[in-house]
Each structure stands twice: as structure tokens, then as C-alpha cells.
Amino acid sequence: MKLVLLALITGVIAGGIFTLFKLPLPAPPTVAGIAGIFGIFAGAKLAEFIMQMV
Template sequence: MKLVLLSLVTGFFVGFIFALFRLPIPAPPALAGITGIVGIYLGFKVFEQLTPWLQSFGK
């Protein structure tokens, strides 16, 4: 949880600095882009959970 909070705080400050210098935001500009990133993460995590289970069928 500490890592998640640290990531959130770091992202907040990076976004603030980019806005301060009027730079384009270094993240997807729409909710659909952010949802895609979350989907990639969830797909990776599901694969990690299924891999041991799938390997047991190969034995």
C-alpha cells in the first residue's frame, strides 16, 4: 500500500509540474486511454495467477 501511495503522490507532483510549465500531460488524455492501461495491468495479473494452474495440466 505504501508503494501505491508513493506512486500516486509522485504522479500528482509530476502532473502539477507539467501543468506549471504548460507542457502536454505525460499520460493518456482520455478516460479510455487510462482504462486501457488498467486493462493491460489486469490482464498481466490474471495471467500470473493462471500460469501455475495451467502448468499443472501439462504434467
């Protein structure tokens, strides 16, 4: 949980810096984009799980 909280704080700081310097955010601007990133992560973890079983 500590790692998740640190990642969230780092993301908030980075987002603030990008906005202050009027730079585009290095993240998908929609929930669908975020869902896609989560899907990639979930697929990678599923593949790792399957490979361990074989």
C-alpha cells in the same frame, strides 16, 4: 497502501511540473485511456496466474 500513496503523491507532483512547464501530460487524457492501461495490467496479472497453475 504506503506504495499506492507514494505513487499518487509522485504523480500529482509530476503532473504539476508538466503543467507548469506547459508540457503535454504523459498519461491518457480520458477515462477510457486509463481503463485501457488498467486492462493491460489486469491481463498481465491474469496471464501470470494462469502460467503458475500450469
